[in-house]
């Protein structure tokens with residue numbers, strides 16, 4: 001069983017790649033979560049709350065708080081802190097529940 005290196009300086013990183021956030025290019029690294037890539041690009045909010053539309057981004061960073069929900073490749077309610085970025089991922093701001101198109 002292999003384990004990730006304990007020393008991050010020894011990690012072998014691949015070349016950066018691009019994802020998009022609301023249509024704008026964002027640089028990501030192999031193994032990086034979507035939340036980490038957005039943070040590194042200076043993007044701190046990618047969701048709004050159902051009541052009041054307050055901005056939200058990553059809070060706990062470990063999959064517990066659900067503040068980091070985003071729409072990724074058209075699928076809403078994806079936890080950006082747990083989802084590894086993949087080349088070409090399209091991340092968009094999620095408003096409310098992410099299902100506004102279903103409202104009647």
Ligand code: FES
Nearest residue numbers: 059061063066081
């Ligand atoms: S930041 Fe808390 S679940 Fe992602």
